[in-house]
Amino acid sequence: MLEHDAVPAPYVRVGAMTATLPSGYRLVPGAPHVEDYLVLRERSGLTPKTREQAVKALPGSWRACHVVLEASGRAVAMGRVLGDGGWYFHIVDMAVLPEHQRRGLGSVVLAALLDEISAEAAPGAWVNLLADGPGRPLYARFGFTETAPESVGMGMLLPTDPNPRTPPPPPSSGELSGQSGAV
């Protein structure tokens, strides 16, 4: 699942969508190494994660892939799928380093993940994600549609102190509406 062999094909196809990998980059199955994962999250503007979180999270991916810049050997784009293998597939950690954005790398990563789901899931799988602003046009191009108002994403962050003496007060509505979905 997390092996690091290169995918030979320079492009991936999902339905009518084809995404082409620009020259100088290599698509690699599996999550990036922990150091690259932490850098990719932070530099792309997603909330930074700790090494402890990354070490626990990455092996829990159902599938993942990343794009390596051949000149440096470092990961410059990534995406992961959390899933049960049959019905629920949740795409997370879509990120491209700023200086490598708008070259089609996000499309290649998303297409590769959707290819794997299409190949392995039972027919009728449910693929979903929480779309932050920068990703919405990309996801829409691949066929994702908004689920609201029938279903809205809901979430909560657990306290950072695992043994709080008193439970945290409930957030005000202003705090909730200002909360980014970029978890």
Ligand SMILES: CC(C)(COP(=O)(O)OP(=O)(O)OC[C@H]1O[C@@H](n2cnc3c(N)ncnc32)[C@H](O)[C@@H]1OP(=O)(O)O)[C@@H](O)C(=O)NCCC(=O)NCCS
């Ligand atoms: C969202 C994100 C992953 C997209 O990655 P990306 O590599 O820039 O995506 P792509 O290049 O495939 O597509 C992005 C745009 O570049 C355009 N593009 C693709 N190849 C291009 C090229 N060779 N030249 C110019 N533009 C190109 C696409 O048409 C697309 O345009 P649009 O957004 O106006 O429709 C990236 O912007 C990112 O990491 N953002 C910060 C983190 C984030 O918000 N992640 C999403 C969390 S839900």
